[in-house]
Amino acid sequence: MGVRSLLSKPFARYVVSQQNKWVKNPGHYQRQIFKYLIDNARHTKFGKDHGFSDIAAYDDFKRQVPVGDYELIKPYIELVKKGEKDVLWKGVPIYFSKTSGTTSGIKYIPITRESISNHINTARNALLNYIHETGNSKFVDGKLIFLSGSPELDETSGIPTGRLSGIVNHHVPDYLRGNQMPGYKTNCIEDWEEKLEKIIAETLDQNMTLISGIPPWVQMYFDRIHDKTGKKIKDVFPGFSLFVYGGVNFEPYKAKLFDSIGKVIDSVETYPASEGFIAFQDSQKEEGLLLNLNSGIFFEFIPADEYFSDNPRRLSIEEVELGVNYAVILNNNAGLWGYSLGDTVKFVSKQPYRLLVTGRIKHFISAFGEHVIGEEVEKAMKYAMQEHKEVDLMEFTVAPQVTPVEGLPLHEWYVEFNNEPTDLIAFEKTLNLQLQKLNTYYDDLISGSILRELKVIKLQKDAFRNYMKAQGKLGGQNKVPRLSNDRKIASGLTPFIIND
Template sequence: MSIKGLAAKVFARYIHQKNQKWIQNPVAAQDQVFKDLLQKASTTQFGIDHKFDTVLTHEDFVNQVPVRDYEGLKCYVDQVVKGEENILWPGKPLYFAKTSGTTSGAKYIPLTKESMPYHIEAARNAILNYIHETGKTDFVDGKMIFLQGSPELTEKNGIKLGRLSGIVAHFVPNYLQKNRLPSWETNCIEDWETKVDAIVEETYHQNMTVISGIPSWVQMYFEKLKDKAQQPVGDLFKNFNLFIYGGVNYEPYRAKFENLIGRKVDSIELFPASEGFFAYQDSQKEKGMLLLLNSGIFYEFIKADEFFTENPKRLTIKEVEVGVNYVLIISTNAGLWAYNIGDTIAFTSTKPYRVVVTGRIKHYISAFGEHVIGKEVETALQNALSGTNISVNEFTVAPQINPISGLPYHEWLIEFDHEPEDLEAFAQKIDLEMRQQNVYYDDLIKGHVLRTIVITKVTKNGFQDYMKSIGKLGGQNKLPRLSNDRKIADWFHNI
């Protein structure tokens, strides 16, 4: 073991022991975060408007601070963007993470001197936790690549702004800089396809041991590597043994990745967002990611099937149950208050608190009252693929309410890597799995309200072409797994 590996192992043990204090006392940890956030923000404009000085309990907080999304908080954020101080959090943010919005155009998510360290520590601790659990350290001596957005930042009223992954690139510790790829110049390339080509050239002859990024974009990188090398990625990078990912469920990609790599590699799942770093995979044996309860974020949870009712109950960590689909609500040391980030999660464990991301509250299909969510379509496809040689690059699902003939149906647009010999039989298999996943969907099929799913084949790189057409190719952008409208589906039918 190298000196670097030995040091990593010692540090990993220290961090593991330190984290046990809040892991073993989760409710107390969240109570303390709650008190700290309110106390520090009590003299801000938001704190004064919502009488933080009178909030003593979670019930008080619920009564005085309604759940908001970006649109609901925008009047405050706009003041911060103008350069005003002490609006959502004391002082000014260090950065804005700029993301694409829906109705509001660009979204500016604040990152403060208090919140920024937690983004860095969480990513670091995920790797250290892996080292502590497995004892594996060889990868620290090789090259590591993080497929991310450009680190070039602009400025708005004295506050730097850019993509979250680009901002984080400025905080890579010195001891990792020598091992880190791609180069700064390559990372600054805006066009994603050009960037991936440059990354391939830079990494082709390197000793790559860790590769990180959103699976759909890492897949593009792997495919280009395999084409160039005419061998599996795992043969080209013989010491590559750790894949770190976040943003989307890896399971639909796993078989494809193992084919591209040529063997299995360990993986670590992360749950980062511009609004905060919420969880990371803390065990190679247990399902789910450890929810970070001591990281400047106070969590609330609303049952997804109650979210659109008039007064849905806001739960704290001590009130959640395993297996229930919740909308995640956060209050943070970046000045987001009772903020709906749009993600839905479910707990796989409460000792410790581990979660899986189940989808987006806005990304669902309920054209007929079925309320199908992302996790259900991903699980149905994964189960249908099991035991077959069929593989899928990418997919999305949309409702077809007004077919030319016959009953309405769910249309699955799938880009296959290896197609099924019998497309109709494969569609039937997915449909049966969907009926297992969602009882309302099953009732609609039984009641002859819907017919079984219809698969539309998407040509190779079709989804990349779609993302490029809407200006969201690469970076942290993700294709929605499902939509309650036909915008994506119609794009493919109209090209």
């Protein structure tokens, strides 16, 4: 056992003991954070515009601060970009995390001296919780790979600007820096395919023990290694024992990924975003991700079925219920206020508060009022794959077809298979019946002959990869939306359809 591995265990024990203080009294810690945020932003431009000096309680805040997405704070961000201070938070940000938005174009998310620890320490704590629970710390002594964006940063009015994963790269602790793969120069390569080849060249003969990244891109890494060596990943990296991921539901990728590895290994799920590190898997035994309730973020939740109404309820952590789909709203020490993250979550535990990410508030299909969400299509796919065990898939997305050439409207499932169903019609029927069980509105539309049963559209190998490349979003932290309410993605995938 190496020095890092040896020292990590008492450190993990300490961090978990500190964590348990807020886990056992979440409401108290959230109220403290709320007060801290209001007190520290009273004299900012946003605070003055929204009467922070008059806010004494959460109800006051809800009356004075509206909920909105990036468009709500964009005018303030523009002032920060022009060099103004004390706009959303005291002083100026130390970074802008640059990310693409569907309606707002490029988004510049502020990261401050106070908020950077949320991103760095939470990633660390996810691993320390794993070490504390399992006792497995050996991976800390080996090489660790994080498939991420470039750490090269631009400047916006003197503020370093880049992708979140690139920014975080600059804050990897010194005791792990020597273990980190790939090297800085390789990480700076923008072209994903060129970068992947360099990563493989650097890591192939290394003792890789932890690999982290979005599952479809890690799968590509594994596939390329297999193409070069003809071996399973366990034979290339015998010490590989922990997979860390986030950004997408792991279930559709799990079987293929573990098959590529050649064995089942432990995994830790994280829920990071440019706006804040929201939650992380704190247990290998319990379902869900632990909500990060003591890290500079005051959380609000809006029931998803009320989100688009005129006066939706805004709930604090103590008011949420189990099994309800909520939109996540952030207020934090980076200067985000009433900020709708765009994600939906569902709590599976309140002691402690653990959640599942169920989808995106704007990513749904409701062309006929069915409001099918990401969680439902993923559950239906998982069930169908369990029933049709030969099926192995790479990726899929779902879109409505409102005006088919013939017949009733339907949902079209665009699927890239690694191994196709032996009976596609039976597979479609299983998918459809399971989705009917999961969504009563969809069931009513099928039963009432408003919609016809879904259709699976098979795509060529590397279809999603080529689609993402055409969109300029290959690799890194980019991912394909699981479903949409329009035909934009479906149209982009049309050239890759297999015509039997």
